[in-house]
Every structure is written in structure tokens, then in C-alpha cells.
Amino acid sequence: MRPHLEKYFRMNKLPHIWCPGCGHGIILGSLIRAIDNLDLDQDNICIVSGIGCSSRAPGYMNFDTLHTTHGRALAFATGIKLSKPELKVIVITGDGDCAAIGGNHLIHAARRNIDLTTIVFNNNIYGMTNGQYSPMTPKGAFASTAPYGNIDRNFDLCKLAVAAGATFVARGTVYHTNQLIKLIEEALMHKGFSLVDAVSICPTYFGRKNELSSPIEMLKWQREHAISVNAAEKLSPDKLKDKFLIGKFYASQEPEYTEEYGRLIEKAQKQVLKQKKEGE
Amino acid sequence: MKNEARLMQGNEACVKGALDVGMRFFAGYPITPSTEIAELCAEKLPLVNGKFIQMEDEIGSMAAVIGASLTGKKAMTATSGPGFSLKQENIGFASFTEIPCVIVNVQRGGPSTGLPTSPSQGDVMQAKWGTHCDHPIIALSPSSVEETYYTTIKAFNLSEQYRTPVILLMDEVVGHMREKVILPNIEDLEIIDRKKPDPKNHKPYYPYDDSVDDSVPPLAAYGEGYRFHVSGLTHDKTGFPTTNPDIAEKLMNRLIGKIENNKDKILDYSTEYLNDADVVIFSYGSTARSAQRAVRLAREEGIKAGWVKTVVLWPFPEKLIDEICAKSKTIIVPEMNMGQLVLEVERIVAGRAKVERINKANGQLITPNEILDKIREVK
Numbered sequence: 001m002r003p004h005l006e007k008y009f010r011m012n013k014l015p016h017i018w019c020p021g022c023g024h025g026i027i028l029g030s031l032i033r034a035i036d037n038l039d040l041d042q043d044n045i046c047i048v049s050g051i052g053c054s055s056r057a058p059g060y061m062n063f064d065t066l067h068t069t070h071g072r073a074l075a076f077a078t079g080i081k082l083s084k085p086e087l088k089v090i091v092i093t094g095d096g097d098c099a100a101i102g103g104n105h106l107i108h109a110a111r112r113n114i115d116l117t118t119i120v121f122n123n124n125i126y127g128m129t130n131g132q133y134s135p136m137t138p139k140g141a142f143a144s145t146a147p148y149g150n151i152d153r154n155f156d157l158c159k160l161a162v163a164a165g166a167t168f169v170a171r172g173t174v175y176h177t178n179q180l181i182k183l184i185e186e187a188l189m190h191k192g193f194s195l196v197d198a199v200s201i202c203p204t205y206f207g208r209k210n211e212l213s214s215p216i217e218m219l220k221w222q223r224e225h226a227i228s229v230n231a232a233e234k235l236s237p238d239k240l241k242d243k244f245l246i247g248k249f250y251a252s253q254e255p256e257y258t259e260e261y262g263r264l265i266e267k268a269q270k271q272v273l274k275q276k277k278e279g280e
Numbered sequence: 281m282k283n284e285a286r287l288m289q290g291n292e293a294c295v296k297g298a299l300d301v302g303m304r305f306f307a308g309y310p311i312t313p314s315t316e317i318a319e320l321c322a323e324k325l326p327l328v329n330g331k332f333i334q335m336e337d338e339i340g341s342m343a344a345v346i347g348a349s350l351t352g353k354k355a356m357t358a359t360s361g362p363g364f365s366l367k368q369e370n371i372g373f374a375s376f377t378e379i380p381c382v383i384v385n386v387q388r389g390g391p392s393t394g395l396p397t398s399p400s401q402g403d404v405m406q407a408k409w410g411t412h413c414d415h416p417i418i419a420l421s422p423s424s425v426e427e428t429y430y431t432t433i434k435a436f437n438l439s440e441q442y443r444t445p446v447i448l449l450m451d452e453v454v455g456h457m458r459e460k461v462i463l464p465n466i467e468d469l470e471i472i473d474r475k476k477p478d479p480k481n482h483k484p485y486y487p488y489d490d491s492v493d494d495s496v497p498p499l500a501a502y503g504e505g506y507r508f509h510v511s512g513l514t515h516d517k518t519g520f521p522t523t524n525p526d527i528a529e530k531l532m533n534r535l536i537g538k539i540e541n542n543k544d545k546i547l548d549y550s551t552e553y554l555n556d557a558d559v560v561i562f563s564y565g566s567t568a569r570s571a572q573r574a575v576r577l578a579r580e581e582g583i584k585a586g587w588v589k590t591v592v593l594w595p596f597p598e599k600l601i602d603e604i605c606a607k608s609k610t611i612i613v614p615e616m617n618m619g620q621l622v623l624e625v626e627r628i629v630a631g632r633a634k635v636e637r638i639n640k641a642n643g644q645l646i647t648p649n650e651i652l653d654k655i656r657e658v659k
């Protein structure tokens with residue numbers, strides 16, 4: 001690790017629990033680099049996670065950190081942010097945590113456009129519980145609860161987030177780390193609800209079940225199948241058939257929830273003052 | 281100076297008490313018969329720079345309340361049976377991670393959706409055991425509108441003092457009834473705020489420091505520079521996960537002990553005519569009012585009856601039961617459920633007195649006459 005990054009880690013809590021070849025560490029590293037590049041105030045950041053391999057990340061991070069219940073990180077984070085809007089609140093979640101059990105909180109946090117930065121450590125599988133299919137496991141893939149192949153259709157989490165009202169949405173991969181860092185930086189600087197779908201790799205559970213035996217092969221797969229949104233515009237649908245898009249999908253400026261609440265407070269207090277005066 | 285009497289609804293008294301004791305964050309999801317609490321919080325909180333949010337469900341409400349409390353605010357949610365069930369996992373999280381907060385449950389009748397507009401006392405055991413595994417919890421139950429005001433204040437005070445979620449078990453009658461209340465001046469209230477770490481003495485800060493005298497470690501707030509970790513995994517004094525059986529055992533003992541060992545300070549009950557009572561009515565919540573009336577009527581008939589109303593249900597007033605057993609032959613426990621707190625009474629009595637039940641779970645109140653009949657029957 002680069003020495004100047006050590007201050008962001010709880011060095012005595014390392015090594016981490018993740019399996020050899022897991023992509024989660026790369027996403028954590030990217031997030032730390034983004035925070036460092038932006039020179040954010042370390043004491044003003046709060047990191048919230050749910051449950052899963054991914055959600056263990058905050059434990060290694062030297063900030064105010066909260067490891068909550070499965071799927072609920074965004075709801076905890078909503079309470080923190082609304083109660084203390086001056087904090088920068090980052091949510092770390094898994095694809096199961098965020099898209100299955102926490103799906104309702106995701107769409108509502110997005111709808112409110114509350115200023116939370118959500119990083120989805122998306123390994124397309126339930127890692128922590130040994131490889132069951134998640135709502136992000138591709139149709140046809142194998143999982144410990146899909147021994148004959150997955151018949152569930154999977155979410156496109158980015159489209160879901162945009163449709164629900166998120167105002168910054170992007171996807172990166174653990175192969176394209178420079179891009180991932182830049183996307184996380186943009187998400188952190190964005191005012192409003194931002195989501196980065198960070199496509200991870202799980203060689204232990206996803207790879208083994210799906211004939212991608214090594215982490216290197218899984219990274220190669222990412223290199224060969226990920227295509228940037230800009231490049232994709234010039235390609236025919238035929239060429240895009242087995243590809244997935246990465247890059248910035250959506251960014252817009254909309255009123256942010258906690259700022260709206262601030263205005264509501266002003267309005268309510270003025271209104272009551274006026275009523276009092278009229279009553280006198 | 282005494283304030284003037286005014287007419288108030290129970291749910292309104294709850295919000296008034298919460299605001300007076302310093303509640304500044306509310307997250308909830310509407311459900312009868314608790315909804316007025318959310319509506320009043322939506323109206324009143326912005327006026328004191330507090331925050332209200334209607335979350336997408338009760339699970340999220342409970343989560344948001346815990347998050348807000350971790351920023352140093354006094355936070356509350358309110359619900360009824362179905363919503364109380366949904367909150368349970370996160371109530372356990374708050375209990376285990378020792379985050380102060382108040383959960384109001386205005387109890388309604390029946391399991392499942394049941395009788396939404398009828399009273400019940402059906403969630404007494406759920407308040408104690410609703411979330412999985414052993415955990416500390418405090419539950420209070422008021423019997424009148426005025427008592428709701430004071431009990432809400434007490435709920436926050438206990439929550440802050442012992443770093444634990446406190447459950448306020450109201451019922452539909454107490455919540456919706458309007459009656460006369462005389463409120464105190466706010467300056468006269470006892471208000472307890474959580475212990476915070478002393479920036480000079482607590483570096484490094486251990487959020488679960490077990491060397492503190494009263495078993496309740498100080499709680500820092502997020503954004504103050506402590507950079508501390510909170511996790512629902514079994515944790516050591518630093519807050520980080522451990523599977524060490526000795527540390528796990530010590531933690532469980534401290535958590536259970538911080539309530540059990542302070543019982544005498546937490547308990548709150550009233551009694552009438554206990555000295556020479558042959559038969560004692562052990563009651564709580566709105567049922568306590570019928571019980572009090574029944575006991576007074578019995579005394580007029582020359583029956584030596586006595587009355588107990590306990591506001592604190594959990595922890596349970598065991599010693600009080602011991603004292604009653606020493607003098608009285610029979611204890612009657614009237615409850616708007618199929619028999620819940622009576623199980624605890626029976627456990628403590630352990631054959632030293634006769635325990636009689638009056639149970640009603642049809643959405644109707646237990647009347648003074650029903651209790652009086654029982655007193656006559658057993659005397």
C-alpha cells in the first residue's frame with residue numbers, strides 16, 4: 001500500500017477477510033484513492049454498510065463507520081444524513097444487500113435525491129453466504145441455489161436507479177480501475193443521490209460455478225465484455241449483444257432532500273410566526 | 281407556578297413529552313392507532329429545527345432513527361402491532377450496539393392486521409422478546425394521557441442513561457382518549473442526556489469500554505473526530521467484531537447487567553391499600569384504571585383488596601411481587617390479551633399465592649365490574 005494512503009485505513013484491522021482474488025479490495029482501494037484525490041475531510045465522512053462480504057469494508061476504513069443490518073444501510077444513512085447534513089455519507093453495499101433485501105430502500109433514497117454516495121460492490125452473487133444467486137446474477141448462470149442454471153431475470157441496477165430518481169449513476173469495473181476511481185470521485189462530488197455500480201469479481205463462488213476458474217480469467221472477461229457508453233453509441237446492436245456498458249450514464253442537478261428540508265424548516269417557522277402576529 | 285389544565289389526546293401528550301425532553305428526530309410509517317404521533321411530529325419538529333421523515337416502511341424508520349441517534353440526536357419512531365413486528369431486527373441492533381432511541385407502540389387488537397381501531401395489551405411479551413436472542417430492553421406502559429406525557433419523558437431519560445432502546449407500550453384507548461392534563465414547566469423537568477466521551481480522557485475512544493463504573497460507556501457522535509466503528513456483530517470494547525468466547529460472554533453479561541443491576545432505579549409503580557390486602561390486583565396500562573376503580577368499590581363492600589399499577593413492565597418488578605406474596609393470598613392480573621405479564625407474575629409467585637387471570641382479547645376494555653366480580657369470587 002502507498003504510505004500516504006495508510007491514514008485512511010485501520011491498519012491494525014488488516015489483513016481483510018476477503019478471499020484471494022476477490023475484487024472487493026480493488027473497489028475499496030478505488031474509493032480510498034477517490035477520497036484522497038479529492039482531499040476530503042476525514043473527520044467529516046461517515047461510512048455506512050449493510051451485511052455481506054462487501055459490507056465488511058467500513059471496518060477497515062479509518063472514519064466514522066456503521067455496519068448495520070442486511071439491506072438497510074441506505075435507511076440508516078438516510079437518518080444520519082437528514083439529522084446531520086454537514087456530514088458526507090457514503091454507503092457501501094453488495095448486490096444482494098442493495099438490490100434484493102434492500103431494494104425498497106434503494107428506490108426511495110433515489111426518489112428523495114438525498115445526498116448519499118452509494119458504491120455497490122457488485123459481484124453478481126451472494127458471497128458471504130457461499131454463492132446463492134442474487135437479483136444481479138445473470139439469467140442462465142449457475143449458483144449454489146441455481147444448480148440447473150438461474151431462471152430469474154436480473155436487474156440492470158443503473159437503469160433502476162435512474163428510473164427511481166437518482167441524479168448521478170455510473171458503472172465501473174475492477175479491471176478498469178482508473179475509470180472507477182474517477183467515477184467514484186464524480187459521485188462523491190455530486191450533490192444528490194449518486195450510485196456507482198462497481199462490478200467486482202467473486203472467483204470463489206461465481207467463478208468456480210461458471211467456468212471462470214481464476215481471478216485473471218474473470219478480469220479478462222471484464223476487459224473483453226465491458227464497453228464504454230460513448231464507444232457503444234457507434235456500435236451496431238449486433239456488436240453489443242454480449243457486452244455490458246460502463247461509464248457515466250446519468251447526471252443531473254435536482255433539489256437535494258436535506259436542503260429541501262432546510263427550506264421547509266424556514267417556511268414552517270415563518271408561517272407560524274405570521275400566524276402568531278395575526279393572532280395578536 | 282402551576283400550569284392550567286388542558287384537554288389533550290394521548291398521542292398528542294406523547295409528542296409533547298418527547299419534544300419537551302429534547303426529541304429532535306422522528307422517522308415513521310403511518311399506522312392506526314399511532315398515526316397522530318407522526319402527523320404531530322411532522323408539524324412540530326421543523327419549528328424547533330428538528331427533522332421528520334416518513335420512511336418507506338417500518339424497517340427503514342427504525343434504521344433512520346438509529347442513524348440519527350448516532351449523530352447525537354434524541355430520536356423516536358411510533359407504530360402499532362404490524363409495524364412493531366417489522367422493526368424488531370433493528371430494535372435488536374440498537375439494543376446490541378447500545379444506541380439510545382424510543383419506540384412507541386400504540387397497541388391495537390389481534391394478531392396480524394387484527395382490530396386496527398381497538399385497544400389491546402397484546403405486545404407485552406413481544407416488547408421483551410420480539411427481536412432474536414437475549415438482549416437488554418426497557419418497556420414502559422402509561423395508563424392515562426397525563427401519564428403518557430411523563431412516561432414519554434421517562435422513556436427518553438432511561439434510553440439516554442442506559443444507552444438502550446426503550447419501548448413505550450401505549451394502547452389504542454390511551455392513545456386516542458382525550459382527557460384533562462396539567463403539564464409542568466419545562467424548567468422543572470428532569471432531563472437526562474447521554475454521557476459523552478471527555479475529549480481529554482477518552483483518547484483513544486472505546487465505544488464499548490467495559491471498565492466504566494455503571495456498565496454504560498459514553499457514546500460519541502458521528503462527525504466529532506472519534507472515527508469509531510459500530511457493528512451488530514459481537515464486538516470487543518473497540519466496537520470491532522470478535523468471536524472470542526470470553527469477550528462475547530463478558531459483553532452479554534454487561535448488557536443484561538446494566539438493566540438488571542439498576543432495576544431499583546428504573547422501576548416505577550404505584551400501589552393502594554396493599555398493607556392489609558388479601559387480594560391484590562396487579563395491573564398496568566389502561567386496564568389499571570378499571571382495576572383501581574374495582575379495588576375502591578371492593579373496599580366499600582368491606583373486601584380487603586389492594587391495587588398495583590406498574591408503569592415499568594420490563595425490567596419486571598420481582599421484589600414487589602415478593603412483598604405482595606408475604607402478605608396477600610391472591611393476585612389477580614387483568615390484561616387485554618390471552619395472558620402475558622401474568623406468566624411473569626406466576627413465575628415469581630411460584631406457588632406462594634394464588635394467581636388469577638382476567639383476559640380479554642376481543643378489542644374491548646376490561647371493565648371495573650368484571651374485575652370486581654373476580655375480586656368477590658376469590659375473596
Ligand SMILES: Cc1ncc(C[n+]2csc(CCOP(=O)(O)OP(=O)(O)O)c2C)c(N)n1
Nearest residue numbers: 052053054070094095096097125126127128
Ligand atoms: C435478514 C438477513 N437475512 C439473511 C442474512 C444472511 N446473509 C448475509 S450476507 C447475505 C448476502 C450478501 O450478498 P451481497 O449483498 O451480494 O454481498 P457479498 O457478500 O456478495 O459482498 C445474506 C443473504 C442476514 N445476515 N440477514
